[in-house]
Amino acid sequence: MTSLPDDAARSLEVAVEQEGFAFVGHGPMRGLLEHFGSLDDWDRFAETWSDLAVDSYLAATGRQRRRRHCVFSAAAAGAPILPEPHQPHYQSLHYNSLQGDIERWFEPVLPEAATSDSLATVIGFSRAVFERVARASPRWHIEVHQFRIEPYPDQPGEPTPEGMHRDGVDYVLVLLVDRANIARGTTSIHANDGNELGSFTLAHPLDAALVEDARVFHGVTAVTPLDPSMPAHRDVLVVTFRAVPDVPPTSPL
Template sequence: MTSTLPALQDRLLQDGFAFVPADAMREQLDAASLPDWPAFTASWNELAPDTYLASVGRHRRRRHAVFSADARGVHREPHQPHYQSKTYNPLQGDIERWFEPVTADGASLRRILDFCHRCFGGLAPQVAHWQVEVHQFRIEARANEAGEPTPEGVHRDGVDYVLVLLVDRSNIESGTTTIHAADGRLLGSFTLTHPFDAALVDDARVFHGVTAVTPVDPSQPAHRDVLVVTFRDALRARGGA
């Protein structure tokens, strides 16, 4: 299950990001033994509208949860708001945003969080305590309106490391992830197209964005479902950086 983890860590150290194809990610997660994966993916059908984004004329659905990670493992924390400064999110920064809590907290989510803890914790062994945030996103595309996976544009999240895991995409095209240097240079691009395709990002080193998604068949529903997990040094988080 962990045989290729050092190679992924080396790519993150070298490039600041890594695309992980579905087969490799399934190996990392031992996905064949996840009994609740169908229920986990179905939980995206229960996401609530992001009312904060709707107030500025954009649309998506989401749920959110906060965890902590340390030498004892990963632990869920009481429900709390998601906060980013305008430095990282000029569209919706400097406000506490409360979202409906993640309910699909079973074997699949815990396996993903454990993988992140091994991967990111191994890259920063000096960090004893991590603040972990989990975001379920559904981006919907309509005939007259493209869906925006990253409405804030090319950005950093203000954390240490990020996992973006594709859960499902239906009747959409595009949605290309782009990775950029601080000066805007394009460092790489790839499209998450299959369930379990993933991106790992060193948020302190590179910026990332995703192009808009449009329906293949405008007469049918179209969506892109992803799980985003962020890891941040808890000491830095408490300091407000």
Template sequence: MTTALPALYDQLRQDGFAFATADTMRDLLDAATLPDWATFTASWDTLAPDAYLASVGRHRRRRHAVFAADAQGVRREPDQPHYQSKTYNTLQGDIERWFEPIVADGPSLRRILGFCHGFFGGLAPQVDRWRVEVHQFRIEARADEAGEPTPEGVHRDGVDYVLVLLVDRTNIESGTTTIHAPDGRLLGSFTLVHPLDAALVDDARVFHGVTAVTPKNPSLPAHRDVLVVTFRADATGG
């Protein structure tokens, strides 16, 4: 852990993004000690369809929650909509989107949020309070229809920092994360393959996207499960 953190900090400061292997994240989260890990990962099986995305002919499942993070720690806020302007989401911007709330709010999620608070807070120590949004996503692929992890294309989320943590890949091919400069130049690419592989992104500096996923065996169910955590400085927190 002592060597992994400085390397991740250096890479994020230098490049605007970092890929963390599952082994690295397992150590940083001390994942072997989490009592609810199996329940946490199984909660992706209960995700509700994203009705907003279905309205434009695409399909995925998700849940959502909002937290606040400050010197007193990380605490859950009342359920509220997810909102992005069209500046950041040309597909579904400028609307309030209500999703089913996250129910797996136990030690695993709390430890992930605690890691993010410490890591991202170390990059911006001047921030007293963060608005944190948590998204569970399941992208399903079918024989006749690829799954789109980022249907809006290469984009920014309109926040300060992003963690994308792979939870599961079942019968899936592709799903390559690409990182781009504001002028569109490709800065790097990698594929989250193993549970706990992660991408850490400085959203103010770089754009990101994920290529479509297809089933390895078209006759079997195929999905890609990720947890996305975003941190944005909350000016209303004083």
């Protein structure tokens, strides 16, 4: 498995360990990603955000959020990252008071995105960082979420309608894919006692945040169009990692 340069790896490791999160700007982030593969198909990958399905679970409160979802897994000790059959996204009410305790079936990520070099590169990078922070190489359950938020002049878009929250996983990568005619959208990170630990705005493609979900809460302010007469969108890739126990093989009878 490809590894990060020692200085970059240590910097990210220290930030996440000490603060529970790290912000990486688009310039350094591109360099880090390219240690794990190609971004040559990034433009085609980003174009798939124009074909996301409406999040029907939020349709009652507005249709500003579109998304697709898919799942991967990786066994321990540097095993390949493998696609899993399409399955629901589930969070308990403890983590999502708005939509917890239900299986949410979202439209799958399109094949051209799920099999792209860019997505493989992003997942490989994320896995390397999080395994370094965890100081372990567990079996991972990996979920990929494509989000598009489309605000309107009379109705702001809510990137995190559940408010300040945790996702119920171990680690989260949030990567900006595109941002057009968008105002606001500030990410803030909070400790369990509510104190703000930091804030930043994902403003350029490949701006990224890495979060240790078990330690901190995160949320994003509502977004609005800069020019109310023009379309607006905020496109984000979210990749979550949850360690799962290895299931021993069943002994023959």
